[in-house]
Amino acid sequence: MTQQPFSRPGAFDLSGLKDQTAAPAAASSSAYAVPVTEANVQQVLESSMTAPVLLVFFSRTRMPESGQLADDLTTLATEFDGRFLAGLVDIDTAPGIAQAMQIPSVPLVVVVLEGRPMPLLQSVVPLAELRAALTQVLQQLTAQGVTGRHQPRPQAAPATDGGPVVDPRYAPAQDALAAGDLDRAVAEYQKLVDSNPADAEAAAGLAMAKVLQRTSGVDPVQARTAAAEHPADVDAQTLVADLDLLGGHVEDAFNRLIELVRRTAGEDRDRARQHLLGLFAAVGNDDPRVLRGRQNLASALF
Template identity: 25%
Template sequence: MSAAEKEAVEAFRRDVVEPSMTKLVIIDFWTEWCGPCKALGPVLEKVAAAYADKGVVLAKIDTDKNQFIASQFQVRSIPTVYAMFQGQLVADLTQARTESQLKGMLDQILRQLPVEPGAAGEDAGADIEPLVQMGEEVLAGGDAERALSIFDQVAELAPEHVGVAVGRVRALMALGRNEEAEAAIAALPAEAAKNPEVERARAALALAREAQPVDDLAGLAAEVAANPEDLDARFRLAGGQMATGDRDSAAATLLSIIAADREWNEGAARQQLLKLFEAVGLEDPWVSAQRRKLSAVLFG
């Protein structure tokens, strides 16, 4: 067994087998290019969230990234969906393609097995975390609509969970629904509103309001290249880059303005760059790298 295979087995033991000692784990073997997997995924996520208090959790195994694990379970096609309890497969759920079919099969399994129900407090919170992580992964993959659906479902189980609230806000922003995102932050309890994650989301919203989309970004970039002394055009280019989520290009453009004239427009480029840092998170490695570049421009 290779080192990578040993690592995959350890991750599977930690994330799937150990939780199955007390919970019923739905194992979804899927991969990114599989159309039926993308159709079934939201159904599994919704039902898992609804059944979390009954002791059901969802584990997603990307077969492209975990070929060794898939081979151990003799996965021949995807999606393949199993249920595991106490380290043993107890059911093949692959044929359950609708919410009602899946719930019917789960109800039958739960009547037969001593699955521990989800508990209040820390145990319930632990059950929520994999769902929050799933929403984050879906959002990072570019499917904001599906991510929002996941966060909405989890919010019903944990309405005061800060990670869920922040995930919803970021998904709404990705969909361009900034007013709804602002309303979601405004509705948070006072203590939650002080959370650093919420502060970052608030900063990202402020940045989104200021980052003006550009109809012809390539044309504006060409204009800036032809006339590098036009710092106003360069600043508009940075705004357009931020509006598309291209933070690397936006930071590079703002740094180029600072290098050309750090006091231009009352230091607007530096202020915008600092806002971008705050939105990303001051502890983020990307921000640390950009801060070093800023220091080199200012003091190099």
């Protein structure tokens, strides 16, 4: 399966699916997992506009191991607390979905974000390996400004209920981001951080909202030209670092500011250091690139 754009009603050809209420599927054991049926598949895909959806295609009769992968993904959906929704597609009970989405075989895990599908796994892997892979994917998405969450689904709710929405804790900030009101988004995230400094997700959201705020309306070409012409200008260098981060060039952003720390002193050096710490928070302190960046920063400082 190749990555392809999706425009409503979907990236996949779902026109052949019947608009009917399917037989109830087995209940999932996670508030962040949902059995996918022909009746709710479109709602599940639409929910990827809020946060990632991971569709896992499996068959407990044809390949029991694929059922274990579905169970493991359900477990991790709880661990990740709404960072993604696990969509469980049993091809034995929902063969029309597999056919419409042209699934070649099971197991298959597909990441869907803003309607765009991309295959992630095509084999059964141990739980620890699956956890590591998902951690890396979500860290990369966070670095690109994807910080939305799904709302917990009531365990007794039928699969045809409305799709997941943003976790209520982050709803005001996410609503502000959706409306393009970056100042309000920063203010809402700041409230969350002030009320609970240990909330790592709120801190990451605040840091990323600030990056978006600083780069709003910036001409990337002009910004990069200014940075090239003025290598010691803290404002010019930090702005390009923000642009690098948003573009997914995380290590380039970190290295730019680490070199700036090496070249500067006093207040300028401290500003560069503080800005870099903010970018670390936006990416996530557990990200290997952040760990390397902290080591390199320490070397630059001492």
